[in-house]
Amino acid sequence: MTVVRILRAMALLMVLVMTTGCSILFKGDDGETVNMEPVGLNTSLIPEQYLDIVMRAGKLCPEISPEMIAAQIYQEVAGGNLDAKEWPTNLTSPAGAKGIAQFIDSTWAAYGTDGSGDNKADIWNPFDGILSMAVYDCEIVQYVKDYGSADIQSLILAAYNSGPGAVEYYRGIPPYPETQKYVKTIKKNMELLRVAVQGGPAGDFGARVVAEARKHLGVPYRWGGESPKTKNSPGGFDCSGLVKYVFGKLGVKLPRVANAQIMSETPRRIDAKDAMPGDLVGISPDGSMKGIDHIGIVLNSEQIIEAPKPGLNVRIAPISWYAGKTKFYVRYTGPGGGDGASGAKVAPLTGAKLTNGYHAPGGYANPNGWHTGIDLVMKNGSTVGAQIRAVADGEVYSATTNGSYGNQVILKHGAKLYSQYAHMLRFIVKKGQKVKAGQIIGYVGDSGNSHGAHLHFEIRTGPNYGDDISPSEWLKQNGLSYG
Numbered sequence: 001m002t003v004v005r006i007l008r009a010m011a012l013l014m015v016l017v018m019t020t021g022c023s024i025l026f027k028g029d030d031g032e033t034v035n036m037e038p039v040g041l042n043t044s045l046i047p048e049q050y051l052d053i054v055m056r057a058g059k060l061c062p063e064i065s066p067e068m069i070a071a072q073i074y075q076e077v078a079g080g081n082l083d084a085k086e087w088p089t090n091l092t093s094p095a096g097a098k099g100i101a102q103f104i105d106s107t108w109a110a111y112g113t114d115g116s117g118d119n120k121a122d123i124w125n126p127f128d129g130i131l132s133m134a135v136y137d138c139e140i141v142q143y144v145k146d147y148g149s150a151d152i153q154s155l156i157l158a159a160y161n162s163g164p165g166a167v168e169y170y171r172g173i174p175p176y177p178e179t180q181k182y183v184k185t186i187k188k189n190m191e192l193l194r195v196a197v198q199g200g201p202a203g204d205f206g207a208r209v210v211a212e213a214r215k216h217l218g219v220p221y222r223w224g225g226e227s228p229k230t231k232n233s234p235g236g237f238d239c240s241g242l243v244k245y246v247f248g249k250l251g252v253k254l255p256r257v258a259n260a261q262i263m264s265e266t267p268r269r270i271d272a273k274d275a276m277p278g279d280l281v282g283i284s285p286d287g288s289m290k291g292i293d294h295i296g297i298v299l300n301s302e303q304i305i306e307a308p309k310p311g312l313n314v315r316i317a318p319i320s321w322y323a324g325k326t327k328f329y330v331r332y333t334g335p336g337g338g339d340g341a342s343g344a345k346v347a348p349l350t351g352a353k354l355t356n357g358y359h360a361p362g363g364y365a366n367p368n369g370w371h372t373g374i375d376l377v378m379k380n381g382s383t384v385g386a387q388i389r390a391v392a393d394g395e396v397y398s399a400t401t402n403g404s405y406g407n408q409v410i411l412k413h414g415a416k417l418y419s420q421y422a423h424m425l426r427f428i429v430k431k432g433q434k435v436k437a438g439q440i441i442g443y444v445g446d447s448g449n450s451h452g453a454h455l456h457f458e459i460r461t462g463p464n465y466g467d468d469i470s471p472s473e474w475l476k477q478n479g480l481s482y483g
């Protein structure tokens with residue numbers, strides 16, 4: 001450990017302390033330049049309790065990403081198997097690497113960082129481990145950035161596995177089979193951990209198709225299979241069996257086989273460039289519609305959900321894996337209904353939990369004696385300043401400081417769908433402004449008649465107080481929920 005390295009590590013830790021210690025400023029700065037990234041972390045593949053720390057760690061320096069951190073953890077504790085539902089935190093490798101990020105003691109001594117908020121850096125604490133992995137990744141950049149023989153992320157990964165000295169010696173990824181495999185698996189898994197941020201032009205029905213299909217990720221492929229996982233059976237789907245089951249759950253009856261699902265008179269044919277989440281893509285090796293031998297559900301412009309082939313599970317796959325084969329896209333529509341809102345739906349507060357439910361008695365209640373929304377706080381305790389997101393595309397109906405609700409925003413999403421966000425620290429949208437689903441509209445606070453920072457969130461059929469319907473039920477219908 002040279003003096004320079006120690007100084008660099010200290011500088012990094014100071015940056016860390018500054019950004020995490022001033023979370024309101026940090027989040028505010030982030031929020032002013034709202035930019036919908038085209039792709040982001042596929043949160044459904046991250047154990048829920050680690051979502052916040054993975055997001056935070058992945059943004060520590062521009063060379064890494066949340067997907068990279070998640071893929072590294074999967075590699076360190078689950079051999080790169082994205083079907084592993086848990087991330088073990090108690091592993092020790094034969095070489096003495098410990099915990100979720102598999103640090104050896106000497107490296108931990110230099111880079112171990114508190115990610116859990118208890119002011120201790122504990123090699124066995126998974127939150128500390130995940131953040132420390134990012135600290136170390138970012139530190140490695142200084143050592144490997146000039147070796148142009150591979151991309152910077154591959155070099156960081158190689159150095160994480162074999163040590164920065166080995167990468168320096170070989171001026172690139174070392175020829176060790178273990179390291180080569182480590183880099184290759186993580187890079188591949190990063191693709192699978194990327195997903196388009198919700199908020200594209202998906203119809204309501206398309207979003208429900210995707211939400212239903214996601215429930216079956218991990219079910220094994222079985223030829224002729226069309227049954228979901230149950231208490232007593234692992235279930236099994238083939239490609240068209242999955243599609244038939246998902247649409248059937250939503251009240252739309254489809255033919256049984258892949259080419260018939262595409263060739264049916266019912267759906268609308270669409271161009272690849274117009275494909276939206278929930279559309280179907282048929283894949284044909286011989287270029288004809290009749291020759292379609294595989295089908296998947298469009299997740300975004302880059303990925304599909306599919307039951308691939310024997311030995312594999314229902315998964316998210318890049319559509320680029322079917323490059324060179326002819327693709328036919330179709331769109332089925334739902335059995336009708338609707339609140340006038342279009343587009344995907346997102347949760348108002350990521351990483352939050354419910355503290356007071358809809359129609360709960362007492363507390364802050366309406367004159368009828370019950371709660372007209374749900375109350376949410378952050379699971380990690382950092383509630384003040386947490387980012388509040390628009391739950392759907394729409395327009396700002398009002399953004400005001402309004403008595404008991406404090407700083408509140410009401411969004412209009414459709415003729416019969418409004419959402420309300422109350423007790424904000426501040427809002428960053430104006431009346432009349434158009435917003436996209438997932439866009440940050442303000443920060444959680446304690447303004448108005450509120451006892452302790454929280455987000456009061458309502459779904460309404462009209463703009464006014466008293467037009468409320470159950471936000472929990474609405475979230476559930478859109479594949480979202482708070483425990």
Ligand SMILES: [Zn+2]
Nearest residue numbers: 373374375456
């Ligand atoms: Zn409330």
